[in-house]
Amino acid sequence: MLHSAALLTAEDSRTADKAAITGGTAGETLMENAGRAVADLTAQTYSKCPVLVVCGTGNNGGDGFVAARYLKERGWPVTLAVAGDADAIRGDARTAKNKWNMTGAPARTFGASLLKDAGLVIDAIFGTGLSRPVEGTAKDAITAINDSKLPVVAVDIASGVNADSGAIMGAAVRATHTVTFVRPKPGHLLLPGKAQAGALHVYDIGISGDNLKPQYFLNAPPLWKSSFPFPALDAHKYTRGHAIVIGGGAATTGAARLAAISALRAGAGLVSVACAAESLPVYASTLTAVMTKVIGKPADLAALLEGKRTAAAMIGPGCGVTETTRQQALQILSHKKPCVIDADAISAFHSNPKQLFSAIAAPAVLTPHEGEFERLFSAKGSKLERAREAAKQSKAVIVLKGNDTVIAAPDGRAAINANAPPFLATAGSGDVLAGIITGLLAQGMPAFEAACAAVWLHGEAASHFGPGLISEDLPLSLPAALKSLYVEAV
Numbered sequence: 001m002l003h004s005a006a007l008l009t010a011e012d013s014r015t016a017d018k019a020a021i022t023g024g025t026a027g028e029t030l031m032e033n034a035g036r037a038v039a040d041l042t043a044q045t046y047s048k049c050p051v052l053v054v055c056g057t058g059n060n061g062g063d064g065f066v067a068a069r070y071l072k073e074r075g076w077p078v079t080l081a082v083a084g085d086a087d088a089i090r091g092d093a094r095t096a097k098n099k100w101n102m103t104g105a106p107a108r109t110f111g112a113s114l115l116k117d118a119g120l121v122i123d124a125i126f127g128t129g130l131s132r133p134v135e136g137t138a139k140d141a142i143t144a145i146n147d148s149k150l151p152v153v154a155v156d157i158a159s160g161v162n163a164d165s166g167a168i169m170g171a172a173v174r175a176t177h178t179v180t181f182v183r184p185k186p187g188h189l190l191l192p193g194k195a196q197a198g199a200l201h202v203y204d205i206g207i208s209g210d211n212l213k214p215q216y217f218l219n220a221p222p223l224w225k226s227s228f229p230f231p232a233l234d235a236h237k238y239t240r241g242h243a244i245v246i247g248g249g250a251a252t253t254g255a256a257r258l259a260a261i262s263a264l265r266a267g268a269g270l271v272s273v274a275c276a277a278e279s280l281p282v283y284a285s286t287l288t289a290v291m292t293k294v295i296g297k298p299a300d301l302a303a304l305l306e307g308k309r310t311a312a313a314m315i316g317p318g319c320g321v322t323e324t325t326r327q328q329a330l331q332i333l334s335h336k337k338p339c340v341i342d343a344d345a346i347s348a349f350h351s352n353p354k355q356l357f358s359a360i361a362a363p364a365v366l367t368p369h370e371g372e373f374e375r376l377f378s379a380k381g382s383k384l385e386r387a388r389e390a391a392k393q394s395k396a397v398i399v400l401k402g403n404d405t406v407i408a409a410p411d412g413r414a415a416i417n418a419n420a421p422p423f424l425a426t427a428g429s430g431d432v433l434a435g436i437i438t439g440l441l442a443q444g445m446p447a448f449e450a451a452c453a454a455v456w457l458h459g460e461a462a463s464h465f466g467p468g469l470i471s472e473d474l475p476l477s478l479p480a481a482l483k484s485l486y487v488e489a490v
Contacts, residue, residue, distance in 0.1 A: 001208075002210060003217065003222070005217045005218045005219075005222045005223040006209070006214040006216070006217055006218075007185060007218055007416065008182060008212070010129055010185070012214060013128050013182070015211065016207050017030065025207075030092075031059065031092045031093070032066055033205035034063040034155070034181055035062075035064070035068075035070060037205060038066075038067035038124075039067045039071045040203075041177060041201055042153050043074060048076055049076075049077070050076075050117055050119050051076055052081065052120070053078060054081050054121060054145065056083055056126055056127075058089075058127065060129075062089075062092055063127075064080070064124025072103055079117075081109060081114055083140075084136075084138060110137065119150065119151075120150060120153070121145055121151070121153070122153050123153065123175060125142065125160075126157075127163075128163035128185055128187075129163075130162060130163070130169055131169075139171045142159055142171045142172065146173065151176040153177045154175035156178070157178060157188065157197070158172050158175040158193070159173045161196050161197075162187050164382065165193075165382030166186065166404070168193070168196070172193070175196060177198050177201060178197045178198055180201070180202055181202070181203055181205045182205070183202060186216055189218065190383055190384060190416060191383075216384065216413075217414070217415045218416060218418060219415040219452050223452055225453075228453060229443035229445050238270070240268060241312060241441075242309045243264075243271045243310075243314070243438050243439060243442040244293075244305065244310055245263065245435070246273075246316075246345075247275030247318070249276070252318035253318060254318065254431075256319075257283065258432050258435065258471055258472070258475070259317050260290045262431075262439065262475045263439035263442065264439065265436075265475045266482075268439040269442070269443075270309070272292065273287065273290055274295045274300075275293070276296065277296055298331060301328060305332065310337065311338070312438050313335075313338075314434055315329050315339070315340075315342070316329075316341060316346060319343070319345060321348050322348065323348075325345050326348040329341055329345045329349075329359075333359040333361070333362070338362065339438075340365045340437050340441070341367070343430065346376060349375075357394045364396040364397070364447065365396060365447055366399070367401065369402070370402065373400055377390045377394075379393070383400060383406050384416065386400065388414050391410045392412070396410065397409050404417065404420075405420065405455050413448060417452075417459060419459035420455075420458070420459040421462050421463050423462050426469060428470070433454060433458045436458060457481045461478045461480065464480040464481060
């Protein structure tokens with residue numbers, strides 16, 4: 001059975017379509033189901049108004065012909081136009097075109113003037129198979145649709161968006177709603193395509209996808225909840241793990257404090273900030289449930305890491321891009337316990353990334369933003385491709401942050417996060433995320449799943465708080481996000 005959180009590439013979609021047809025479901029039936037789904041969503045979302053359906057010459061256009069027919073049968077005023085050579089339409093799409101023509105309103109050739117009397121547009125120009133830049137009549141149609149500022153329902157994906165990368169192929173429709181089939185596509189979730197999709201709706205049209213083995217997933221609880229560390233009735237603080245957070249200097253203590261509190265909120269049984277003696281007064285006077293430890297020399301840190309109750313460690317926030325940070329990161333990695341390498345600890349290896357990669361021999365999570373990523377990796381391609389290549393190269397789980405955060409594992413699995421509100425774009429939110437990951441690692445959650453869960457909880461906590469969010473609010477909002485998991489688990 002196809003995983004409920006699976007994302008389908010363009011190739012996956014083609015493979016699933018072929019398997020359904022081979023299995024006895026006619027392509028015409030699939031097209032009918034897809035077009036009906038578009039018509040249903042349109043009728044459920046909007047009041048009856050003049051609608052312009054703009055079709056391409058491929059199967060996506062065929063879905064548009066079907067949607068137009070169903071809407072017309074329901075009494076909607078429908079105009080249908082083809083952005084391209086209507087004589088080039090073949091196969092099931094041609095059958096759908098002929099059925100539309102039998103309604104007594106033959107397809108017209110697209111012109112911008114058709115938009116003047118429309119109250120709504122259905123975009124069925126290109127689907128998930130688009131692999132080359134948009135040009136000619138289709139590009140003109142996309143530009144005119146966007147210029148009209150009318151609400152748009154896109155069929156499968158906003159025309160002009162690459163389904164695998166989210167890239168805009170020269171021009172792309174800005175949709176208000178997108179109706180897609182079977183499962184979402186990476187291009188629905190990756191920027192800039194994500195910004196073109198509007199509200200995303202997924203419909204079952206009779207394609208099981210059971211023949212697929214996807215490696216890309218939507219980051220949501222079904223992906224990782226089975227390994228989430230819900231505490232047992234007999235749990236105590238020592239069974240829930242001790243997390244070590246390396247603290248920075250006296251002038252930069254805020255980052256580590258945010259991370260430490262977040263690790264504790266995420267469920268770690270104990271959390272200690274380990275810092276130099278001169279920083280201790282700040283940490284000790286501002287932290288209560290979080291403990292403090294002095295690490296004046298490498299042996300002090302070694303003693304903490306060797307402790308049998310120490311389950312995870314993190315380094316980076318507020319530590320400074322220094323030789324000390326680099327050496328402490330290597331020391332943490334040498335103890336082969338789950339760890340998070342974040343912020344300054346990533347940048348500390350900018351001159352020798354291979355030294356970091358060669359030291360990774362146990363579950364490790366690297367949490368770079370784009371700038372930090374570029375200091376370590378030269379991977380090219382989409383955000384999804386770059387994160388996967390970086391995970392393979394480093395042997396670590398990569399959390400490539402942003403509104404479309406990608407979490408990638410060394411084994412090729414990758415998840416795209418979709419619940420991050422724009423309020424998260426605030427100083428310190430990354431420190432909170434690193435702390436949540438560390439707290440979950442301390443409780444024994446596998447690295448990929450811990451990173452995915454933390455990113456989702458981070459977004460959920462921000463959404464619970466809403467506008468006006470600053471990073472200090474996130475740990476306080478985390479219980480509400482966690483509660484939603486506990487309610488579902490009952």
